[in-house]
Amino acid sequence: MERVPILKIGGLLLVSIQIDLQDQSVLALQEDLAEKISATGAHGVIIDISAVEIVDSFIGRMFATIAGISRLFDADTVVVGMRPAVAITLVELGLTLGGVRTALDLERGMKILGQLGRGRDS
Amino acid sequence: MTVDAGRAQNLTDLMRDSAEPLIDEWVGVVAALLRGRSTKTELEADFREFFAALLPVVGSDGKDIGGPEFTDLRAFLEEYSRSRVRAGFTPTETASSVFSLKRVVFDLTESSDDPQMFRQLMAFSGLLDALGLLTFESFARVREEIIREQSEQLLELTTPVVKVWEGVLAVPLVGTLDSARTQVVMEKLLEALVETGSEHAIIDITGVFAVDTQVAQHLLKTVVAARLMGAECIVSGIRPQIAQTIVALGIEFGDIVTKASLADALRHALRREGVDVVRSEIA
Numbered sequence: 001m002e003r004v005p006i007l008k009i010g011g012l013l014l015v016s017i018q019i020d021l022q023d024q025s026v027l028a029l030q031e032d033l034a035e036k037i038s039a040t041g042a043h044g045v046i047i048d049i050s051a052v053e054i055v056d057s058f059i060g061r062m063f064a065t066i067a068g069i070s071r072l073f074d075a076d077t078v079v080v081g082m083r084p085a086v087a088i089t090l091v092e093l094g095l096t097l098g099g100v101r102t103a104l105d106l107e108r109g110m111k112i113l114g115q116l117g118r119g120r121d122s
Numbered sequence: 123m124t125v126d127a128g129r130a131q132n133l134t135d136l137m138r139d140s141a142e143p144l145i146d147e148w149v150g151v152v153a154a155l156l157r158g159r160s161t162k163t164e165l166e167a168d169f170r171e172f173f174a175a176l177l178p179v180v181g182s183d184g185k186d187i188g189g190p191e192f193t194d195l196r197a198f199l200e201e202y203s204r205s206r207v208r209a210g211f212t213p214t215e216t217a218s219s220v221f222s223l224k225r226v227v228f229d230l231t232e233s234s235d236d237p238q239m240f241r242q243l244m245a246f247s248g249l250l251d252a253l254g255l256l257t258f259e260s261f262a263r264v265r266e267e268i269i270r271e272q273s274e275q276l277l278e279l280t281t282p283v284v285k286v287w288e289g290v291l292a293v294p295l296v297g298t299l300d301s302a303r304t305q306v307v308m309e310k311l312l313e314a315l316v317e318t319g320s321e322h323a324i325i326d327i328t329g330v331f332a333v334d335t336q337v338a339q340h341l342l343k344t345v346v347a348a349r350l351m352g353a354e355c356i357v358s359g360i361r362p363q364i365a366q367t368i369v370a371l372g373i374e375f376g377d378i379v380t381k382a383s384l385a386d387a388l389r390h391a392l393r394r395e396g397v398d399v400v401r402s403e404i405a
Contacts, residue, residue, distance in 0.1 A: 082350055082352070083316070084309060084313050084316060087312060087347035088308065088347050090347070091350065096346055096350070102349065102350055104351060104352040104353060105319065105352075108321070109352075
């Protein structure tokens, strides 16, 4: 089973999904991420799915689950780089990812998290 | 359907022996029919090919026209009627040019009073009828192809995605919105969002005269999909009648921003982008 790497950039965690996700790797990613957030005390999680071409309802729910996990550690989640086909599929599946922030690309995603982080400190 | 040698002439042999005068005569008849819209040289080239493909199957009565021995003939006829359609000939004219061969061959065998020959002629007539119908079928198929191509082009033409500002796209929708079109709009818009890295899109429906629940559903899906990708959609230019319909149908636009005009929508998008538009003092 391939594991998805989790990179730490400052106070942010970057999860860049470059592989075809299996249900097992999704579960492993959720566990790894929970441990990593708790270990690093990160205030934001960015999930980059610009390389993901195929999604199913399980992966769709993963975003909401990860957002829920992060929220427990007081961290915000941003999903970036979703492809049009993936967006259409998720809408057709009826998954609107309530509670998950989205951004067009990594740069904008980091900007959003930066703004959120500032709001929290003050 | 074989004819005893010596007793009577075989129709195939007869046609092969007098191929040249037959084709000449045939071209003459059809050229008169088309009143000079097709030159004799063109017709002759086509008919020569047709004749060559026809000769091996003259003995057939046209009931098994789907069979493998007809492959060449079918391919030729399809190509022939295709070129005829594009050149603007009516299906009657195309079919008649096939049927004309009948008369020419009848003239050739007029003198024969052999019952065998008569039977062969009957079968041949049936074959030509089937071939004529085949040209008609090809005609209909080519027409449908043309219509399909055009409606696809129309889809492409009528849904432009334009960039109105750095980070702001606009899709002016004009005409009737059906599910197929909204689907195309949705895909084009989402792709344009990625390509241009725009965070705002304005869907202007000033030119749309009717919205039903399905169309509204598609619009909503587009907005939600754009939101999933990290972009915001603004719907503008809803006509008064359409606004009434939407409310009457009970369609909920939820937290989707709707504005009265494209200008309002643009102003809203610019404000969200952090752009301030001010009138200059120099007037």
